[in-house]
Amino acid sequence: MNILKYIFTTIAVCLIGANCYGFSDDYDIYLLIGQSNMAGRGSFEPEDTTKTIEGVWLLNSEGVPEKAKAPFNKYSSIRKDLKLQGYSLANNFSKLMHGRTGRKILLVVNAKGGSSIMSWQPQHKDGFLDEAVRRTRQAIPHGNLKGILWHQGETNVQKKTPDYAGKFKTMITALRDSLGHGDIPVVIGQLGQWEWAPEEDIRNFNDSVVPAICREVKNCNYVTSDGLGRLFKDKPQDPHFSRKAQIELGRRYADAMTPLVESAYITPYKYGKKSAISFTFDDGDLDHYLLAAPELEKRGFRGTFWIIGKKIDDGDSVRPRMSWSQLKEMSERGHEISNHSWSHGKLVLMSPEEARKNIEMNDSAIMRHVGQKPLTFCYPFNATRPWLIDIAEEGRVGTRMHQTGIGQQNNKSTPEKIKKWVDDVMKNGLWGVTMTHGITTGYDKWHTPKDLWDMFEYVKSHEDDIWVGTFKECAAYRTIRDNTVIKLYPKKYGFDITTEMNLDPGLFTAPVTICIKGDWKGKKIEAKRGGKKLATVVKGDSFHITVIPSADPIKCQVN
Secondary structure, rough: HHHHHHHHHHHHHHOOOOOOEOOOOEEEEEEEEEEEHOOOEOOHHHHHOOOOOOOOOEOOOOOOEEEEEOOOOOOOOOOOOOHHHHHHHHHHHHHHHHHOOOOOEEEEEOOOOOHHHHHHHHOOOOHHHHHHHHHHHHHHHHEEEEEEEEEHHHHHHHHHOHHHHHHHHHHHHHHHOOOOOOOOOEEEOOOOOOOOOHHHHHHHHHHHHHHHHHHHOOOOOEHHHOOEEEOEEEOOOOOOOOOOHHHHHHHHHHHHHHHHHOEEEEEOOOOHHHHHHEEEOOEEEHHHHHHHHHHHHHHHOOOEEEEEEHHHOOOOOOOOOOOHHHHHHHHHHHEEEOOOOOOOOOHHHHHHHHHHHHHHHHHHHHHHHHOOOOEEEEEEHHHHOHHHHHHHHOOOOOOOOOOOOOOOOOOOOOOHHHHHHHHHHHHOEEEEEEEOOOOOOOOOOOOOHHHHHHHHHHHHHHOOOOOEOOHHHHHHHHHHHHHEEEEEEEEOOEEEEEEOOOOOOOOOOOOOEEEEEEOOOOOOEEEEEOOOOOOEEEEOOEEEEEEEOOOOOOEEEEO
């Protein structure tokens, strides 16, 4: 590498607050350690082990970066048998970090299934910590060490190991000191929330021990395991996350790591809010027009209504549906009218050609009657397959991949359960997506619809912390965030910000909120794009600008 280029890059990067732990700017390096859920036990799809991930490398057993593909723990020097290494959080974590930074990501994955926190202590006979240090030192000549990901604890919860937090602090201090940097960012994860251990022990670890660690250890974040599913439906005693859960866990690790390692980034939710909720309604019931939409509008909210075109056309004497004219009116009032397939058949049992035709028929009907092409999709019966996801996501900003059913006939939603769900969404910084069917009639109808309206009111009372957006708005925001690189360029007057989006600008047009970290106390900040002044909001040690990504730089003058 040209040494002058390296010096200039390093100075520029360090000036804006990013971590600089390494010899080169070739790769951003992350160390991933822990036990089996970090090693990965999720099931594979065929392409996982054959297709490499763009912009991501693994450090192989010779200490050389090679293009990454699963299993990600295959080069661990302490792992169990290779056939046990499955899909892990490393996959989605690295993919998102590359998409958000535009930089090459190099992973050092050195996890061991079943390992105890004791095996990771300094000078322990197993030498797991020594191996993590050795492998990381092999990687550092290739780039900058950015952070450490840790997921471990199942063994110690089962064995009721005392003072886990103290043992973790000893381990992470020794690891950081051995790598020569006492403040390398670290992110740790909660454990699965099912019956693999006594509920009280799991809850204590997740809600007491993990947060306590991040209060004691500097430069530390943690991620929730709320809502993540297990690998085996019929084996609740198994502590491993499913493939789907590992994908979401990887996102949560990326969300927690990003503010630790980047001085400019897109916030997880619009306006820098802590969480988001999308209210979605399935099947096009007439009560959605008569009751749900007006109640949302009273509070300034808009919802997403998933329509089955055949039901609208044919009508339903048992379960009344909306008309096309009512759907058009709702769209004009700001609600999202979107695609739930033409017939609500089991698309996963159809041929790809049949499924595509079913989806496209509904797109055409909604476009013809409502006037807008659906940019999202909701899977009938919430059933997906990789090939179906590929078809459904074509030309869209997102599809519904997670949801929480709320209703009283089937889901038994009580005011207490609803309030707890909203509180958990806020506490854990999640995007909550509700799934509602019937209101006064139909599947999962409400015995007391007022409980749903009270939920809307409770969310409204927390609007400082919750962004309420349609599914399209929230999905588009998330996709833009994951595919937009934010860069800062120091200038005499302050700095410029560029937003480089790797998406179709005709499809992704939503504004996002950029966070710039720094000491802004007592400083006046003026931001302009194309000569037009932009609103800035200072929040503690950062300020926010909400803009649509474009090629035009944002010029920030600091006085």
